[in-house]
Amino acid sequence: MSVTNSFSEICKLLPQARRILVVSHARPDGDALGSTLAVALWLKSEGHQVTVWNEDGLPEKFSYLPESSLLSRPPGRLQHFDAVFVLDTANKERLGKTVLASFEAPLWIALDHHVSNDQFGDINFIDATAPATGQILAEGMLQEGIIITPAMATNLYVAISTDTGSFQYSQTSAKTFEIAASLIRAGVNVEAISQAMYASQPWRRFELLRHALTNVQLSPDGRVVSFALSLADALSFGIQPEDTEGIIDVARSVEGVMVAVFFEELPEGKVRLSLRSKTEAFDAALFCSFYGGGGHRMAAGARIASSLEKVEKEVLARIAATLPP
Numbered sequence: 001m002s003v004t005n006s007f008s009e010i011c012k013l014l015p016q017a018r019r020i021l022v023v024s025h026a027r028p029d030g031d032a033l034g035s036t037l038a039v040a041l042w043l044k045s046e047g048h049q050v051t052v053w054n055e056d057g058l059p060e061k062f063s064y065l066p067e068s069s070l071l072s073r074p075p076g077r078l079q080h081f082d083a084v085f086v087l088d089t090a091n092k093e094r095l096g097k098t099v100l101a102s103f104e105a106p107l108w109i110a111l112d113h114h115v116s117n118d119q120f121g122d123i124n125f126i127d128a129t130a131p132a133t134g135q136i137l138a139e140g141m142l143q144e145g146i147i148i149t150p151a152m153a154t155n156l157y158v159a160i161s162t163d164t165g166s167f168q169y170s171q172t173s174a175k176t177f178e179i180a181a182s183l184i185r186a187g188v189n190v191e192a193i194s195q196a197m198y199a200s201q202p203w204r205r206f207e208l209l210r211h212a213l214t215n216v217q218l219s220p221d222g223r224v225v226s227f228a229l230s231l232a233d234a235l236s237f238g239i240q241p242e243d244t245e246g247i248i249d250v251a252r253s254v255e256g257v258m259v260a261v262f263f264e265e266l267p268e269g270k271v272r273l274s275l276r277s278k279t280e281a282f283d284a285a286l287f288c289s290f291y292g293g294g295g296h297r298m299a300a301g302a303r304i305a306s307s308l309e310k311v312e313k314e315v316l317a318r319i320a321a322t323l324p325p
């Protein structure tokens with residue numbers, strides 16, 4: 001295992017790899033998918049034979065990403081590659097069982113911004129100060145003089161925009177805006193892509209939002225807001241796994257709230273916990289690591305094997321005990 005701190009070292013290694021697999025974490029978000037597609041398009045333009053997988057395929061709501069049809073689900077039978085490029089993924093397991101069972105590669109390249117990244121690659125380029133994996137990639141590509149096509153620029157822009165909560169979260173910096181400006185010069189249509197990202201939700205998700213707004217709970221001290229979604233309700237709305245993404249950010253928007261929590265009941269007796277922190281005094285990643293999860297200081301998650309009621313009670317009590325008086 002070795003650690004590298006530069007994108008150029010990755011670039012130097014690539015010519016020796018002909019067949020390259022590009023992957024990112026299961027239940028992919030905009031950063032995972034945008035980064036994956038941007039890298040795939042870049043490697044294709046360099047003449048590599050590129051395969052792009054995600055454990056959960058392409059969620060319907062990301063079908064607007066340019067060249068998104070490059071991405072497919074892993075086949076479930078073993079294939080051989082010269083290298084695998086792993087993006088936005090803190091540890092191997094996050095790739096998902098089927099992805100891991102579907103390939104062998106002598107060279108693992110990991111590029112990520114999760115502080116919890118365990119450096120599973122042969123080459124690891126981890127920048128935990130970056131708000132998105134897409135920003136690390138765009139910065140590297142700009143520095144290396146790689147030609148960024150409009151399709152690559154749009155994928156990178158989506159990666160950065162979605163992971164920064166539309167250029168709002170704590171690690172959004174002057175550099176983030178400079179890189180975004182370069183991507184816009186490279187051909188991003190800001191109005192069109194913003195509408196695709198933020199103004200194109202299906203009605204079923206809006207129904208879920210209405211349900212959330214009706215059932216959301218505020219703690220007596222006004223510092224913790226929480227919402228629980230049962231499996232029965234999820235089924236009645238006919239929601240897709242990606243529909244619950246971002247519901248928590250509506251709750252987060254309440255004045256005085258320090259922590260927002262979303263409990264989602266999953267099949268097989270598990271609960272998905274999503275956490276957002278609005279204060280330095282509460283580290284969401286640290287809190288979730290107690291349950292075997294992880295993420296970032298301001299946004300993290302975990303999966304807990306227990307009933308929805310038990311998890312709700314236990315987690316809310318633990319948050320109350322963790323927050324400063």
Ligand SMILES: [Mn+2]
Pocket residue numbers: 031032088113131132133163
């Ligand atoms: Mn990310």
